[in-house]
Amino acid sequence: MNSRKYNKTYFIVGALFLGIIVLSFILSLFGVGGDPETTSSATKLLAPSSSHIMGTDNLGRDLFARVLSASKYTLFISITGVLVSLTLGTIIGILAGYYGGWIDRVLMLLSNTIMCFPGILLALVAVAVWGPSLFNVIWALGIVFSPSFARVYRTEVIKVKNKEYILNAKILGVSSLRIMAIHIFPNVFTQIIPAVVIGLANMTLFESAMSYLGLGVQPPKASYGKILADAQSYIRVAPWLVIFPAIMLVIYILGLYFISEGIRGDQ
C-alpha cells in the first residue's frame, strides 16, 4: 500500500512538470510575451528585467517569447518522432518475435545495421540528402530510433508467445494477424512505456544536436536545443540565455521520467 502512494507522488510530480511545458506551449499559441522573431539592435543581450523577464539574446529578441515558442517545436518533434519510430518498431518487433526463423533474421539484420551506425550520423546524412526541414528531421530521427523499440518488442513477444493463452488462441483458429494485434500487443505494450519516455528524451537531445549543426529546426524558428546552441558563444556575458532554456529542457525530461516511474510502479 505504501509503495503505491509513493508511485502516485511520482506521477503527480511528473504531470506537474509536463504541465509547465504544455502550459508554455498553450501560451505561445496566444502570442504571450510578444513576437519571438522580432529583432532589435537597441535591446541586445539585456539581462532579465521587468520588461524582458528572461532577458534578450544577441539579436535583441525577447527570450521569454522564444522559450515559449520553442516548447512548440520541441514537443512536436519529440512526440511525432517517437510516434514514427514506435509505429515502425512495433511492426518490426512483433513480426520478428512472433514468426522467428528467417523473418526474424532479416528484420533484425536490418535493424542491427541501422544500430551499427551512430544514430546522429545517419540522421544527418538523411537530412543532408533530402534537405533540412522539420518533416525530414522527424522522419530521419523516427527511422534511427525504431530499432531500439523493435528490440524491446521482440524480446517481450518471445516471452509471451508461448504462454498458454496464446497457444489456446492458435488452437481456436484465431488468425496470426489477430493474435499479434489483439492477443499479444496489449500484453507487451506496457513494457515499452519506459522505452518511450527515454525515446522522447533522446529525441529531444538529438534534435538539439542537429539544430546546432544547422540541420534541424531552421532559424528564425527555435527549439530548446537550438536556443541553447545559439547561446553557446554568449555563455559568459549572458548566462540567462543558457539557464532558462536549460531549465525548461530539464523540466521536460524529468517530467517524462517521473511519469514513467509512476506508471511502472502501478503495474
Place this chain on the structure above:
Amino acid sequence: MHTFETFTNNILEIKDLSLNFKGNNPDTLILNHLSFSIREGEILGLIGNSGCGKSMTALSITGLLKSDAQIKSGSIIFNNQDLLKLNDKEKRAIRGKEIGMIFQEPYTALDPLMNIYHNLEEVLIEHETLSKTERHDLIVKMLDRVGFTNSEEILNRFPHELSGGQRQRVLIAGAALLKPKLLIADEPTSSLDTVTSCSIMKLIKSLCDELNMSVLFISHDLSTVGNFCDRVLVMRTGEIVDSGSSFDILFNPKDAYTADLLTKSKFDPKVLNLTFNTPDKDAEPVIKVSNLCAGYMDRKGFKRVYKNILEDISFNMLPGEVVGLIGSSGCGKTTLTRALSGLINPKSGTISTPAGRLAVVFQDPGTCLNPSYSVYWHLAEAIRAAKINMTKEELKAKATDTLVSVGLEPMHLDRYPSQLSGGQRQRVAIAMCLMLNPAIIIADEPLSSLDTTSGARILSILSSINREFNTSILLISHNLRIVKATTSRVLVMNEGKIVESGNTQDVLTNPQSDTTKELLDAEITLHKNFSTDRLAIE
C-alpha cells in the same frame, strides 16, 4: 500410543501469532492467533488449501515476509530466542544455518547463471570459514547423499541442464549442507510427478533421521503428507482447525473440514458424482491417430537438429469416451497434446478428427487466460475465432449459460483473470472450450497446480460435460488416483511411446510394463494406508 509422545523438546514454538497486510480490513487476519510447536526430530505436516496462510506461516518463521505484511501479535521462539525481535543481521545468521528452506518451484530457486557448485558454495561462504577444498568435499559428499551417482559431473552443470526432480535434490542438498535444526519445505513436490515426488519425500525423511533435523512440511495434499509426517496440522483461513498424529488425521478426522479434504483428495467417484457416459463401441471414432511421429527443432551448439519425441503413436477414441494418459514428466505427454491440437506438425503419421472440433485445457492456471481481457471477452473470442455469426444478445446469453455450466456466476463475466482464483481461471478455460461444443477435450494436467478442493471441482465439471454433451475427454495426468476415478481406458507413455494400454482397472491391477509398475509403486508408497481400497493393489 502416538509416536509423537517420544519427542520431548520443542525446537520451535509459535504462540498467538497474528498477521495482516497493511490496508486490509483489520478484522480479517491472514494468520489468526496461530499457536503450534515443532518437536525435535519430527516431521510436521501443515495442510490447507490455497490462500489459507500456510506459506505466510513459513515466511514469518524465516523472516522473509514482504514489507506490507504486519505482525499484529505473538512470538516465534526458536532456540530460546524470539525470531520476531531479531534485527536483519541476526535473522540472516539463523537463516540457512539453523533454519533451511526449500521451495515449490526448484527452477527459480537456483541462480541460472551459476553452475551447481557455485550455487551451493554461496551458503557455505556466507556461514562457514572453510577452505576451498573443504567446501568442495562437503558439497560432493552432500550431493552423493541426496542420491546423485555422478556428483562431480553435476557440479559443473547449470540449473537448466537438470530435470525438476534433480533440481529439487540440489536444493535439498543446499538446505542440508549446514545441517540446520529445522527445514521448512513449502510444497516441494507439487510441481513434480508421482515417481519423483515419492523419491524426494523418502529423501527428506531419511535426511531428517540422519541429521536429527525437524521438518515443517507444507502441502495441500493431505493424502500424500499423511504417510510421511509424524503429526499433521490442518489450516483454514489463518487458523488451525485440526491437529493430531497423521494416523488420527487420516482415519479419525475430528473436524468436518478435515473430513471434507480427505474425501475430496480420495477422488471418490461416488462422492464427487463422477459418472461418465458409456461409449458406443460401434460408433465412428472422434479421433484416429495412426503411426504418429513428431518432435521439434533443437539447438545443439550452433547446429539445429531435429529432436524426435513421439514414436509411432496410434490410438482411437470413441464419442463420449474418457481416456487417461499417464506417464512421468518428460515422457512426451505435452508434445502429444501439441501434435494433436495442431500446434506442431507431425513428421509422419496421421491424425484425423472426423467429428469436428478439438479443444485443449492447459496445465497452468496462471497463464491460461490473457491478463489484458475480461472473462466475457475470452468467451466471445472463441466464437469470433470460429467465425460463427451471432448477435450480441445471443452471444451474451450463450456466454452466461456456459459460465453457469462450469459453476461460475454471471457476475464473473466482467472480471479479469487477476481477480479470479486458480481454480476459477481453469474453469473459465474449460468454458472457452465449451463455447464451441467440441467433440474432444484434451485436458493436460488440469489439476496439478490446483489444491484438492478446486481440483475435485474441475473433475466434477469435466464429468458433467461428458454426460451432458457426450464429449470425449483425453485426461493427461501423472496422478493415478485421478485417472482411476475418471477414466475407463488408459494409455501409458514412456519415452515417446505408448508402452501399455487397456481397461483402466486391468492396467492398474495387473500392470505389464515397467513404466506402469514404477508409477504404481510410487503411488503405493505415497498413499499407503490411504488409497489401497481405491486401487485394489498391494
